[in-house]
Amino acid sequence: MNIPSSDKPRIVIVGGGFGGIQLARALNGEAVQVVLFDRNNFHTFQPLLYQVSTAGLEPDSIAFPLRKVFKRSKNVFFRWGEVLRVVPEKNLLETSIGELSYDYLVFATGSTTNFFGMKSVAENAMPMKTVSEALNLRSVILQAFEAATLTPDQKQRQELMTFVVVGGGPTGVETAGALAELKKHVLPHDFPELDLRLMRVFLLEATPRLLNGMSDGSGINAVESLQEMGVNVLLGAAVKDYDGATIHLQDGSAIAAKTLIWAAGVVGQGVEGVAKESIVRGNRMKVDEYNRVDGYGNIYAIGDVAAMPNTDERYPNGHPMVAPVAMQQGQLLAKNILRMTKHQAPEAFRYFDKGSMATVGRNRAVVDVAKLRFTGWIAWVMWLGLHLLMLVGFRNKLVVMINWIWNYISYDRGTRLIVRPFRRDEQKT
Amino acid sequence: MNIPSSDKPRIVIVGGGFGGIQLARALNGEAVQVVLFDRNNFHTFQPLLYQVSTAGLEPDSIAFPLRKVFKRSKNVFFRWGEVLRVVPEKNLLETSIGELSYDYLVFATGSTTNFFGMKSVAENAMPMKTVSEALNLRSVILQAFEAATLTPDQKQRQELMTFVVVGGGPTGVETAGALAELKKHVLPHDFPELDLRLMRVFLLEATPRLLNGMSDGSGINAVESLQEMGVNVLLGAAVKDYDGATIHLQDGSAIAAKTLIWAAGVVGQGVEGVAKESIVRGNRMKVDEYNRVDGYGNIYAIGDVAAMPNTDERYPNGHPMVAPVAMQQGQLLAKNILRMTKHQAPEAFRYFDKGSMATVGRNRAVVDVAKLRFTGWIAWVMWLGLHLLMLVGFRNKLVVMINWIWNYISYDRGTRLIVRPFRRDEQKT
Numbered sequence: 001m002n003i004p005s006s007d008k009p010r011i012v013i014v015g016g017g018f019g020g021i022q023l024a025r026a027l028n029g030e031a032v033q034v035v036l037f038d039r040n041n042f043h044t045f046q047p048l049l050y051q052v053s054t055a056g057l058e059p060d061s062i063a064f065p066l067r068k069v070f071k072r073s074k075n076v077f078f079r080w081g082e083v084l085r086v087v088p089e090k091n092l093l094e095t096s097i098g099e100l101s102y103d104y105l106v107f108a109t110g111s112t113t114n115f116f117g118m119k120s121v122a123e124n125a126m127p128m129k130t131v132s133e134a135l136n137l138r139s140v141i142l143q144a145f146e147a148a149t150l151t152p153d154q155k156q157r158q159e160l161m162t163f164v165v166v167g168g169g170p171t172g173v174e175t176a177g178a179l180a181e182l183k184k185h186v187l188p189h190d191f192p193e194l195d196l197r198l199m200r201v202f203l204l205e206a207t208p209r210l211l212n213g214m215s216d217g218s219g220i221n222a223v224e225s226l227q228e229m230g231v232n233v234l235l236g237a238a239v240k241d242y243d244g245a246t247i248h249l250q251d252g253s254a255i256a257a258k259t260l261i262w263a264a265g266v267v268g269q270g271v272e273g274v275a276k277e278s279i280v281r282g283n284r285m286k287v288d289e290y291n292r293v294d295g296y297g298n299i300y301a302i303g304d305v306a307a308m309p310n311t312d313e314r315y316p317n318g319h320p321m322v323a324p325v326a327m328q329q330g331q332l333l334a335k336n337i338l339r340m341t342k343h344q345a346p347e348a349f350r351y352f353d354k355g356s357m358a359t360v361g362r363n364r365a366v367v368d369v370a371k372l373r374f375t376g377w378i379a380w381v382m383w384l385g386l387h388l389l390m391l392v393g394f395r396n397k398l399v400v401m402i403n404w405i406w407n408y409i410s411y412d413r414g415t416r417l418i419v420r421p422f423r424r425d426e427q428k429t
Numbered sequence: 430m431n432i433p434s435s436d437k438p439r440i441v442i443v444g445g446g447f448g449g450i451q452l453a454r455a456l457n458g459e460a461v462q463v464v465l466f467d468r469n470n471f472h473t474f475q476p477l478l479y480q481v482s483t484a485g486l487e488p489d490s491i492a493f494p495l496r497k498v499f500k501r502s503k504n505v506f507f508r509w510g511e512v513l514r515v516v517p518e519k520n521l522l523e524t525s526i527g528e529l530s531y532d533y534l535v536f537a538t539g540s541t542t543n544f545f546g547m548k549s550v551a552e553n554a555m556p557m558k559t560v561s562e563a564l565n566l567r568s569v570i571l572q573a574f575e576a577a578t579l580t581p582d583q584k585q586r587q588e589l590m591t592f593v594v595v596g597g598g599p600t601g602v603e604t605a606g607a608l609a610e611l612k613k614h615v616l617p618h619d620f621p622e623l624d625l626r627l628m629r630v631f632l633l634e635a636t637p638r639l640l641n642g643m644s645d646g647s648g649i650n651a652v653e654s655l656q657e658m659g660v661n662v663l664l665g666a667a668v669k670d671y672d673g674a675t676i677h678l679q680d681g682s683a684i685a686a687k688t689l690i691w692a693a694g695v696v697g698q699g700v701e702g703v704a705k706e707s708i709v710r711g712n713r714m715k716v717d718e719y720n721r722v723d724g725y726g727n728i729y730a731i732g733d734v735a736a737m738p739n740t741d742e743r744y745p746n747g748h749p750m751v752a753p754v755a756m757q758q759g760q761l762l763a764k765n766i767l768r769m770t771k772h773q774a775p776e777a778f779r780y781f782d783k784g785s786m787a788t789v790g791r792n793r794a795v796v797d798v799a800k801l802r803f804t805g806w807i808a809w810v811m812w813l814g815l816h817l818l819m820l821v822g823f824r825n826k827l828v829v830m831i832n833w834i835w836n837y838i839s840y841d842r843g844t845r846l847i848v849r850p851f852r853r854d855e856q857k858t
Binding site (some may be wrong): 001002004040041042058059060061063065067068071072073074077079080097098131132135142146149150151152189190191192193393394395396398399402403406410412414415416417418419420 | 487488489490492503839848
């Protein structure tokens, strides 16, 4: 694929998410050749995808061109392509745009939606892990309302206007909150013909609490906030089946809803050619404390796809699948690769947990930092600030900030466009 | 389709472009029922589509939700659907979402790309009349560069990096200028591996001059500006055939280029059921000075799809297909319909030409107002100001302005994303 030959070691990184770009950035300008692969030509800021789905942000403001991250770089080469498989015994990566040999290979492939093997749910529910999926969901939500205006049948209307979010993690909580705000502030003006009281938002979580990664207090606060906003929070509610019209729960009850939003979990995004023995629970690759994949000498994995069990008493089954872990691992791996090229010993990884947060809606969020817990307006401002800070690119920060200020002042969500209508029989790409 | 019955006259408007929304806005709150149809749930600000194609603006900032235009309105009903045909003898419109009767019917369907019957061009060239088409073109341009990095063959590279714009009207001029700026300021940093001198931009126009609707001086200025920016301007160059790789011109010459951007002309977007006798040159509906379609009593047409010949000595073949004509006709037709419902005589249309303008690039534009002609920086600022003014929605104005300021200061185009890769064998939707 026309990568210049070089006498420096070649590090191939698969995936331009939080971990991948952190690693490539830290290797930029160093005495190594870096080839970064991604199936998209942009980095996606996944924490804000839910705002694209709910018409609060344009997709272009949370995506950042990967070539722009490495513009003018002399040693980082970006390649837009799909990785097909790795052939470890040949140090070779097969991709949709050709083969490439490597000295070091790093999987930063992230995670993909976990439907827990439920075929009917995979076929009929809307996932929200990519920009395309977020745009499809935006179309589906708006299309449901357009369809609701066409029918005089109240029962049909209610089914169209019922949105069930499954999964009580940050994404599920944030999506349910955003839908409640659409119901309250935006849709009544857009659809004066419809009785918006028919619209219902459910949040289903299989365990007994929300935000399992956070403190008990934050979980309880999220439930209370969502309930105040009109969301039906059902805890201990596990989905069994969904045919596109009715959601059947494990306890035998059912909810009639045309839209099911699936935020119930993720699994590692594996790569063909990695030995089965190296894969652990959640389809993650087992790595040692240097992020080296079990059984290989020069293959590494960082971020969501990597599981580093039994190295840290806090995380016996591996670290949480969140951005800070990926970024810290990317940072350290860059340092370690450079050390290894100089025949120095690598350093072991230790996660520095800065805390976690989730927003529920306007002026409402929960933040856990060390032993401290923040809620309400102050937590919400912390959430906004940190997300602006993490967003890649100054233009994106600016446009997102303008949108947030605008949405806050006007109680509006500006981008409710059906650019490409979603048809359920089409492929979800 | 569940439109409330009413004792007021029902005016059905097909198309939410400049003319259609102007008309519906002017009828908002009046003693009539208005139903506005569009195949999109948003209004598209077509003059800036070329900036979406060339990665300067996000699509969401030039599209505006039609329901938001009429939020809280009690007498304007929006319906998202495709119009199939009209049955004039029954005062009935057949659509993809059902039938609807009307008292007055107004076609504001605009125009569609004119390939002048060349099938090979229609199949292989990229049009740019809708948001989807503009996004496809953005993908195609970026994909061409990604492909160019993969081949060591200089000839192949050059074909991939050659962009031919056909049509010397404002859209063609603006697109060619934007491509020249991408070549100069953006792509060299993104693709340090590529020799950007291989990139070529052509602008082909079949007549002997650019910007036919404008003064001679403006046409000449546009040629000079584009040439200074490195665009190959070919006048009197008519396309005969394009197979996706080579453009054959009428004079026998040929250009090897993987991307052909077609901005060479438009025809009226007709509707089935309108008598052939009412259709004139350019597939437009012949209307009288009240915009009534020839041969019908209660069917009207405004904007691009309407041709009003022989009523104005300046425009013997009908008015130019530009936004101000559509808006003024929409405005007057609203007034006339209200007059007719009160049994008053309608007023005849007379176009007030405020002038015309086109931008070529950074600090370069041409503006004709009455007998005055502006060029350079002052014309460019006028162009920016007027387009911001005409853009629907405060949020859109703000985001577009921020992007323009950002692009101006940074010499950058922020949104070079391939969100949905374009595949030539797929339908262009």
